[in-house]
Amino acid sequence: MKGLDLAVLLEKLNEEIMANKANKTLKNISGRFYVDDQCIDCDLCRAIAPDFFTRDHDNGYSIVTCQPSTPEEEELCREAMRSCPVEAIGDDGDDD
Numbered sequence: 543m544k545g546l547d548l549a550v551l552l553e554k555l556n557e558e559i560m561a562n563k564a565n566k567t568l569k570n571i572s573g574r575f576y577v578d579d580q581c582i583d584c585d586l587c588r589a590i591a592p593d594f595f596t597r598d599h600d601n602g603y604s605i606v607t608c609q610p611s612t613p614e615e616e617e618l619c620r621e622a623m624r625s626c627p628v629e630a631i632g633d634d635g636d637d638d
């Protein structure tokens with residue numbers, strides 16, 4: 543691995559796997575949590591946090607339909623995010 547910094551490589555790979563705000567699915571409600579176009583419609587986030595994640599039946603993927611407003615709700619959304627098998631859920635921590 544001459545000339546290759548392993549930490550930089552791992553960071554780059556992680557960026558490619560993690561949810562990307564630029565690739566949000568269209569119907570996410572605005573706010574910190576979102577689903578991007580990597581979603582494989584596995585239903586896990588909707589099972590964990592059904593008040594916040596919903597299936598977009600027209601397009602076959604999950605979307606965020608409600609943003610959490612309490613610490614407990616935020617933790618539920620983070621649990622859904624951690625559980626997503628393809629890391630399609632993002633948390634950008636702001637309200638755009």
Ligand code: SF4
Pocket residue numbers: 577580581582583584585586587588603604625626627628629630631
């Ligand atoms: S857990 Fe991830 S892949 Fe599964 S439906 Fe939710 S966003 Fe999509």
